[in-house]
Amino acid sequence: MKFFIDTANLDQIREANDLGVLDGVTTNPSLMAKEGIKGVENQRAHYLKICEIVDGDVSAEVISTDYEGMIKEGEELAALNPHIVVKVPCIEAGIKAIKYFTDKGIRTNCTLVFSRGQALLAAKAGATYVSPFVGRLDDISSDGIELVAKIVEMYTYYGYETEVLAASIRSTQHIIQCIEAGADVATCPLAAIKGLLKHPLTDSGLATFLADYKKVNG
Template identity: 65%
Template sequence: MKFFIDTANLEDIAQAYDMGILDGVTTNPSLMAKENIVGDQNIKNHYAKICEIVDDKVSAEVLSTDLEGMIKEGEELAAISPKIVVKIPMIKDGLKAIKHFASKGIRTNCTLIFSAGQALLAAKAGATYVSPFIGRLDDISQDGMLLIEEIKDIFDQYPELNTEILAASVRHSMHLLKCARVGADVATCPLGVFEALLNHPLTDKGLAAFIEAAKTMQEETELA
């Protein structure tokens, strides 16, 4: 399973990369605004900085919702770095844009997927990734994990689709582990979700005992 970090914060991206677990980055306009990155050129410059940190797979989202605008923006984003994956919304013109980019060898991430049918359409158009939003489905009392399972079941029947399931809106470590169990190809989440996987009370207890034992041994060695 690949781990992507869902943020535009350079420090968080660098921390995740330094942990040795990071396979990519996802961003969106809200995350850019959270970092006070506004203006077309500033946004592009920020994407370039992200690409300098990570090895590959930086999802950069278009702002347009019409075909011409999405193609123009997507090609400009892709020109920043070969690491860029153009993020396209799940709309009819979005499918057309995905098909265009696929024909040009430009990778795409179809975002705002809330049904297996939408995922199938995006895959047929040539999307590299589809991003089902499991947390947002949970918010309206629908089973986000069931959607991951449905999409995987369909994709497994047709490997020629060659589209990966990128679980998005991952809110906590249990979301992440469930995505891994049902076979999502990728999960994207904030740094805190990854860090939560580090924690277990028995690990903390064992480490404290180890440190105390090591301290005692050092004191005895000094007295010998």
């Protein structure tokens, strides 16, 4: 499974990249706002900074909700850097735009997916990635991981090449569950990725090894 980091924070992106396990980055307007990045030009310059750090896909989201606006924004974003994947919401105009981008050779990430039906339409339109939102489904007492598993099963059965990018990951446990569900990618906060390192037996084992080393070597 590939790891993307879900942030616009350059320090966190560098830290995840230096860890040696980072495959890409996802961003959205909310994450940009969190970093205080305002204005289209500043945001696009920020995407370029991310692309300089990461040797992998960088999802950049369109703001428009109409077809013509999505096409204009998406083509401009894709032209910024070969790493850019155009992130498009799963609405009617978005599915139509994904088909257009697919025909033009522009890669896409269909975001805000909450059902198998939406995921099916995105795959039929040729989306590179589809992003089911695990945490947001859990928030309304639905099962986000089950949706990921069902989409994986559907794509495998019908032979769709669209990759399942599990989004809205809230915890290390979510990552483990996404592995079990067969997700191609999980996009996560840095803390959730680093949480995979933690295990009490690793800590106690290391402490024992170091204590034994000191006994022998002083």
